[in-house]
Amino acid sequence: MTQFLSLLLNGISLGAIYALIALGFVVIFKASEVVSFTQGSLLLLGAYCIARLSDPLGFYLAAAVGIAITALAAFVIERLIINRLRGAPVISLAIVTIGVDIILLTELVRRIGSDILNVPHPWGGGSVRIGDVGISENRLIAIIVAGLLIALFFLAFKFSSWGVAMRASAEDGETAALMGIRLGRVSALAWVVAGILTGVAALFLVGSPTPGVSPTAYSVALRAFPAAILGGLDSTGGALVGGLLIGMAESFAAGYQDDLLFLGRGFGDVVPYIVMIAVLLVRPSGLFGTRELTRV
Amino acid sequence: MLTVDDLHVTYGGAVQALRGISLQVPDGEVVAVLGSNGAGKTTLLRAISGTLRLQSGRIESGSVRFDGNDLRARDPAQSVRMGLVQVPEGRRIFGRLTVEENLRAGGMGSRDKAAKARAQDRVYDLFPVLRERSSQRGALLSGGEQQMLAIGRALMASPKLLLLDEPSLGLAPRIIGQIGEVIAEINRQGTSVLLVEQNATMALGVADLAYVLDVGEVSLSGKARELAQTDEVQRLYLGHDGEGSGDGAPRTRAASGRKLSRWTP
Numbered sequence: 001m002t003q004f005l006s007l008l009l010n011g012i013s014l015g016a017i018y019a020l021i022a023l024g025f026v027v028i029f030k031a032s033e034v035v036s037f038t039q040g041s042l043l044l045l046g047a048y049c050i051a052r053l054s055d056p057l058g059f060y061l062a063a064a065v066g067i068a069i070t071a072l073a074a075f076v077i078e079r080l081i082i083n084r085l086r087g088a089p090v091i092s093l094a095i096v097t098i099g100v101d102i103i104l105l106t107e108l109v110r111r112i113g114s115d116i117l118n119v120p121h122p123w124g125g126g127s128v129r130i131g132d133v134g135i136s137e138n139r140l141i142a143i144i145v146a147g148l149l150i151a152l153f154f155l156a157f158k159f160s161s162w163g164v165a166m167r168a169s170a171e172d173g174e175t176a177a178l179m180g181i182r183l184g185r186v187s188a189l190a191w192v193v194a195g196i197l198t199g200v201a202a203l204f205l206v207g208s209p210t211p212g213v214s215p216t217a218y219s220v221a222l223r224a225f226p227a228a229i230l231g232g233l234d235s236t237g238g239a240l241v242g243g244l245l246i247g248m249a250e251s252f253a254a255g256y257q258d259d260l261l262f263l264g265r266g267f268g269d270v271v272p273y274i275v276m277i278a279v280l281l282v283r284p285s286g287l288f289g290t291r292e293l294t295r296v
Numbered sequence: 297m298l299t300v301d302d303l304h305v306t307y308g309g310a311v312q313a314l315r316g317i318s319l320q321v322p323d324g325e326v327v328a329v330l331g332s333n334g335a336g337k338t339t340l341l342r343a344i345s346g347t348l349r350l351q352s353g354r355i356e357s358g359s360v361r362f363d364g365n366d367l368r369a370r371d372p373a374q375s376v377r378m379g380l381v382q383v384p385e386g387r388r389i390f391g392r393l394t395v396e397e398n399l400r401a402g403g404m405g406s407r408d409k410a411a412k413a414r415a416q417d418r419v420y421d422l423f424p425v426l427r428e429r430s431s432q433r434g435a436l437l438s439g440g441e442q443q444m445l446a447i448g449r450a451l452m453a454s455p456k457l458l459l460l461d462e463p464s465l466g467l468a469p470r471i472i473g474q475i476g477e478v479i480a481e482i483n484r485q486g487t488s489v490l491l492v493e494q495n496a497t498m499a500l501g502v503a504d505l506a507y508v509l510d511v512g513e514v515s516l517s518g519k520a521r522e523l524a525q526t527d528e529v530q531r532l533y534l535g536h537d538g539e540g541s542g543d544g545a546p547r548t549r550a551a552s553g554r555k556l557s558r559w560t561p
Binding site for chain 1: 347350376384392393398405450
């Protein structure tokens, strides 16, 4: 039982981080109609900046600047590339984002080299015990911060002018434009929001129990992609549920892998994709996705 | 005052949708534009509101001016800020947003909070049913209510000139009558209206001036009341009994085969 609760808690914390990244996917998809594969390298960019800047700037300032740089990078990608390709087929746009992702990733991997950069989290690598259940402090703080951020996001999405403009243009861009809503601005802002969410995810992902910043952090963002897909690519609530589901599935598969030895070691890494495929076979547009995603 | 002068528009560089249209909407008046499908009515509105580009359309020559400002280089957001707001064909309300959020979206073009609050009161006074249903999703409204929401949403931007694209489309005759009254009331409150319609009875009933479009050209124009008396409008748009009614009208149209029929330009 203790092991179960511990795995559950760790799964939730991992899931909260996935949910942050998945929300970024969804916001971008809704605002720009782009399936963005840039999140992986943006995550690594955030982690890299935070790690490199921690020395000269101190942790908190480095975290703020790192998140800002991630958001800025997302903004620049939107302005320089995505905005100019408005109206291009969804497939071309997706491929373009893969291209951007590879360029950014290659440069980051070159810079990181074979080092493992450490982010000196002030809360260190310690762990807390709640009853018998242990969790690393970093992951516990991740749950709290991600929870607050996600709540803030949903409130803004529901009540702020940005949220209304965003939902209106996601539903019918041309009509939203007729109302004086600037689609370019909505799209750019969505990328900035996604960049911030990804930057925050990076901040927690490179702390305990994960060993520092290495190119493997990239694959984590890729696991957030099944989270967004299985929730329904155009559903913000779906991204949250999908993220938690994937996080928990991964945590349990890794935790109970001794019982699952017939599947081989390292099974936890592929579980997100298996869950995604299983869900999509039953519900092709995800748990909460709109059935018809193409606009007439 | 809106002035369209010798306007030529093509789509995709090939299809000529407008071939030299000129018309005027004087301040404080309701101007109707009649025409059958494909006459260029919607294209005309797109050229005015600046949404042509979204449909890969292009103004080849001619000018569109509003209060002396050239509209050709403006995007829709700038047009809205100048006081030109379009209600799109088929209502196109945001079905997943509530009625109130739809209205909020309509006011996005301006930052003047006081003006938006006034506009919202005005909309709720014009359409009390929208106040009752303010927290319902737009998709749950009836067709007539959706049309009222679409008009209300446009009024949120406090337009000087309201562009209406076939507000009667798909509505019951009684509702069409109400829409006509609403247009007259909006006009009384000081907003000019450019009304594009196939329902000539309603349009000529509320309009001061009217134009008839035929395959991208103005074929008739004049005072709405006088136009309603002309043979061509009677025959093509009002039918025999003065109502654009059912099956009889198209047959007459096909049989006549004259210069205003749809198939022989």
